[in-house]
Amino acid sequence: xxxxxxxxxxxxxxxxxxxxxxxxxxxxxxxxxxxxxxxxxxxxxxxxxxxxxxxxxxxxxxxxxxxxxxxxxxxxxxxxxxxxxxxxxxxxxxxxxxxxxxxxxxxxxxxxxxxxxxxxxxxxxxxxxxxxxxxxxxxxxxxxxxxxxxxxxxxxxxxxxxxxxxxxxxxxxxxxxxxxxxxxxxxxxxxxxxxxxxxxxxxxxxxxxxxxxxxxxxxxxxxxxxxxxxxxxxxxxxxxxxxxxxxxxxxxxxxxxxxxxxxxxxxxxxxxxxxxxxxxxxxxxxxxxxxxxxxxxxxxxxxxxxxxxxxxxxxxxxxxxxxxxxxxxxxxxxxxxxxxxxxxxxxxxxxxxxxxxxxxxxxxxxxxxxxxxxxxxxxxxxxxxxxxxxxxxxxxxxxxxxxxxxxxxxxxxxxxxxxxxxxxx
Amino acid sequence: xxxxxxxxxxxxxxxxxxxxxxxxxxxxxxxxxxxxxxxxxxxxxxxxxxxxxxxxxxxxxxxxxxxxxxxxxxxxxxxxxxxxxxxxxxxxxxxxxxxxxxxxxxxxxxxxxxxxxxxxxxxxxxxxxxxxxxxxxxxxxxxxxxxxxxxxxxxxxxxxxxxxxxxxxxxxxxxxxxxxxxxxxxxxxxxxxxxxxxxxxxxxxxxxxxxxxxxxxxxxxxxxx
Numbered sequence: 200x201x202x203x204x205x206x207x208x209x210x211x212x213x214x215x216x217x218x219x220x221x222x223x224x225x226x227x228x229x230x231x232x233x234x235x236x237x238x239x240x241x242x243x244x245x246x247x248x249x250x251x252x253x254x255x256x257x258x259x260x261x262x263x264x265x266x267x268x269x270x271x272x273x274x275x276x277x278x279x280x281x282x283x284x285x286x287x288x289x290x291x292x293x294x295x296x297x298x299x300x301x302x303x304x305x306x307x308x309x310x311x312x313x314x315x316x317x318x319x320x321x322x323x324x325x326x327x328x329x330x331x332x333x334x335x336x337x338x339x340x341x342x343x344x345x346x347x348x349x350x351x352x353x354x355x356x357x358x359x360x361x362x363x364x365x366x367x368x369x370x371x372x373x374x375x376x377x378x379x380x381x382x383x384x385x386x387x388x389x390x391x392x393x394x395x396x397x398x399x400x401x402x403x404x405x406x407x408x409x410x411x412x413x414x415x416x417x418x419x420x421x422x423x424x425x426x427x428x429x430x431x432x433x434x435x436x437x438x439x440x441x442x443x444x445x446x447x448x449x450x451x452x453x454x455x456x457x458x459x460x461x462x463x464x465x466x467x468x469x470x471x472x473x474x475x476x477x478x479x480x481x482x483x484x485x486x487x488x489x490x491x492x493x494x495x496x497x498x499x500x501x502x503x504x505x506x507x508x509x510x511x512x513x514x515x516x517x518x519x520x521x522x523x524x525x526x527x528x529x530x531x532x533x534x535x536x537x538x539x540x541x542x543x544x545x546x547x548x549x550x551x552x553x554x555x556x557x558x559x560x561x562x563x564x565x566x567x568x569x570x571x572x573x574x575x576x577x578x579x580x581x582x583x584x585x586x587x588x589x590x591x592x593x594x595x596x597x598x599x600x601x602x603x604x605x606x607x608x609x610x611x612x613x614x615x616x617x618x619x620x621x622x623x624x
Numbered sequence: 625x626x627x628x629x630x631x632x633x634x635x636x637x638x639x640x641x642x643x644x645x646x647x648x649x650x651x652x653x654x655x656x657x658x659x660x661x662x663x664x665x666x667x668x669x670x671x672x673x674x675x676x677x678x679x680x681x682x683x684x685x686x687x688x689x690x691x692x693x694x695x696x697x698x699x700x701x702x703x704x705x706x707x708x709x710x711x712x713x714x715x716x717x718x719x720x721x722x723x724x725x726x727x728x729x730x731x732x733x734x735x736x737x738x739x740x741x742x743x744x745x746x747x748x749x750x751x752x753x754x755x756x757x758x759x760x761x762x763x764x765x766x767x768x769x770x771x772x773x774x775x776x777x778x779x780x781x782x783x784x785x786x787x788x789x790x791x792x793x794x795x796x797x798x799x800x801x802x803x804x805x806x807x808x809x810x811x812x813x814x815x816x817x818x819x820x821x822x823x824x825x826x827x828x829x830x831x832x833x834x835x836x837x838x839x840x841x842x843x844x845x846x847x848x849x
Contacts, residue, residue: 424704425633428726432639435729438842439646439792449841452794459796462726500777504815 202360203352210348214341222337226330234302237323238285241304244268244319245283249308252315269318273307278314281307287323300325362386366395373402375409376480412476416469427462431455460586467588470528471575474595479522487517487530488551494531495549498538506544515553519619521600529596532589533558533615540613548612556617566608573604625740626650628669630660630686631702632679636725640673643729644736646791657681664690669698671739673732674719676703676710684710687717698739702727728797734787751786754833754848758786767830777802778823785836785846794843820844 200208248268273281284305289298303320362384369381381402384395434451437443443451473479495509502509519526537547537560545561571577573594576587597604597617605616627649631637637653644651652667654660657680664672664686672690676683687699701714704725711722720739723732741751741760750757757766763779765772774782784801785793795813802816824836837845 422704424725425636428704429633429635429639431726432636432643432729435792435794435797436639436642438794445840448839452842455794455796458726459800497776500775500819501815504818 203356206356207345207348207352211345214344214348218337218341222333226333229329229333230324230326233324234285237302237321238304241285241302241319241321242283244321245304245306245317248317248319252308253310267320269320271316271318273314273316275314278307278309278316281305281316287326288320290320359388362388362391363394366391366398370398374480375402375406376478378406409476413478416472416476416478419469423465424462427458427465430458431462434458464586464588467586467592471588471592471595474525474592474599477599479525479599482520482522484518485521485523485526487519487526487556488513490526490530491534491549491551491556494527494534497531498534502538502547505538505541507538507541507547508545509538509547509549512548512550514551517551517553517556517619519600525596525599529593530556532593533617536560536589537613537615546612554619556619557614558617559612559614562608562611562613565611567606567613569606572606625670626652626667627671627673627736628652628654628660628663628667629673630654630678630683631673631675632656632677639729640732643733647733647737649736655679657686660686661689664695668695670743671736672699673736674699674701676701676705676714684713684717687714687719691718698743700735700739702732728794728800730784730788730791730793730797731801733791734784734801737787751783753786753789753846756786756827756832756834758783767827767832770830772826772830772832774823774826777819778826781819781823782827785844789846789848792839792843792845796843798843 244267248270252270286303286305288301288303290301291298300323301320302323303318306317306319308315308317365384366381369384373381381395381398384391386392434455438448438451438455491511491513495511499509533556534547534549537549537558540563541547541560542563545563547561548557548559550557550559568577573590575591577590578587593615594604596602601620603618603620605618607614607616625648627644629637629640629644629651631640631653632655634655637655641651641653652663652669654663657678660674660678661681674683674686678686683701683703687701690699697718697720699719700721700723701710701719702723702725703710703714714722720742721735723735749761750759752758755768757769759765760783765774765779765782780802781798784798795816798816799813802819820836827834827836833849835847835849837847839845
């Protein structure tokens with residue numbers, strides 16, 4: 200959810216709560232105020248009526264319904280018990296079905312030895328009307344507030360957050376392998392300036408780590424590769440000397456084999472760490488179909504030797520934006536695996552579609568161990584001389600580009616399914 | 625043919641020198657930056673093997689100065705850095721080839737000869753041995769002028785053998801040459817035996833006057849009787 204919408208969500212909910220608490224409160228305050236003023240005028244009226252009645256001789260002895268008061272004679276006991284009481288009531292005027300809301304003051308007075316009850320009333324506000332009016336007023340207030348907030352959000356927030364979005368764009372464009380620092384942003388806001396400062400420190404640190412790791416990888420390669428080269432080449436020269444006896448020559452040849460294995464291990468581990476450190480940064484559009492065809496034609500003679508049938512099924516183009524070298528290693532590792540870890544006379548199926556690559560091959564020893572299949576140095580029941588890093592490299596490449604790789608075993612076949620997710624173009 | 629080897633590791637330098645001298649090349653050596661740049665300034669070489677990480681400077685700087693004087697096309701970089709940047713930089717600076725350490729001596733010989741062949745290419749594009757002619761660009765082989773049909777791997781093997789005439793090539797070097805880089809399962813020597821067996825048969829039936837000799841448990845050797 201965008202910041203703007205989020206702030207709108209919180210504001211609209213809290214304003215709704217405030218208004219719903221405020222409206223009844225407001226209603227009672229208004230009502231109270233109206234009653235106060237009505238009651239005062241009723242008291243005035245009462246005094247006037249009583250004074251008038253007392254001054255008019257003999258007139259108080261009759262029941263009267265006149266104007267807005269009502270007098271009735273009552274006995275002493277009741278009269279003495281009576282206190283001034285205000286009450287909301289309703290009167291049905293003659294010929295009308297609708298009640299009219301009234302405020303009424305009930306009191307008693309004494310003339311000579313006779314007691315009278317006096318009811319003075321005055322029309323008051325219709326409660327329903329008041330509630331409805333307040334309700335609609337609040338609804339309108341709410342709508343207007345929300346509209347204003349949206350407008351303010353759109354104008355003010357956008358302006359306020361502009362440096363932030365600028366910074367965000369710079370982050371997105373940031374490449375750790377390029378020696379460029381983040382461009383400056385134009386802002387006076389302390390928070391954003393601090394964010395920029397923190398980001399600068401972080402990127403500089405990340406770059407240092409990246410470079411030193413890259414340096415280490417390269418140095419490790421150098422330090423190990425040169426002695427390995429010396430070893431290989433010296434033994435090769437010794438082997439060329441004619442006077443070697445058969446056993447010595449065979450032993451030396453085996454040593455070369457071991458060095459070769461070491462060399463491959465070293466190379467694969469370096470490759471793996473380079474992939475995991477994301478050091479293959481240059482990407483291009485790679486046509487996997489073309490690549491698969493090349494790799495298969497390169498391995499054809501070996502497949503023919505083992506009498507392995509390769510079936511290639513291509514439906515649709517799969518062009519992926521990735522590093523060319525990695526794409527090559529990715530496909531060739533999968534295809535080589537399928538051919539090398541196969542039976543004499545086995546089969547390899549390669550299915551390439553727009554979203555998927557499936558490489559399947561005849562199993563030699565049944566299902567592979569799913570939990571450790573992609574782990575480093577997993578060898579299954581395969582030839583002991585393999586490094587056990589081929590699939591780890593494939594997995595690392597998949598992780599690097601957001602592909603998912605799945606293994607399953609069906610009909611005596613190993614299936615490796617790679618989903619390119621949304622990396623295809 | 626004069627070759628300069630620039631390499632700081634004395635043992636490796638020695639091995640390369642010995643191997644190249646077996647091919648009748650005149651080999652000179654330099655083991656640091658200043659010695660190398662001095663030699664490059666005075667002499668002209670048919671081929672230069674250049675290590676990138678040198679005491680006293682970078683091999684790439686040497687390459688840049690060679691390119692400046694238009695002499696960089698016969699350089700083969702031999703580096704332990706398998707980094708793509710270096711490869712690209714090196715090739716952009718005009719180096720002819722890039723060989724990552726560790727390499728087999730047979731591979732080095734093959735690469736050096738390929739550079740020399742390209743350099744002298746004065747119309748002749750074939751490698752001749754006895755009654756065999758191998759046309760590199762056309763990927764064709766003729767025995768006594770009659771074309772011999774070879775598959776891709778057989779051709780690669782024969783080419784490799786011809787570049788390493790009378791030299792022992794180990795099984796490992798053959799396997800690596802056939803399978804290229806990033807091999808994981810190159811322990812499959814049976815396939816190499818099989819290909820060589822086929823190649824031998826084809827050469828024999830075409831009456832080629834050369835022989836691929838097996839050196840038991842070690843490798844093979846191409847002999848011209």
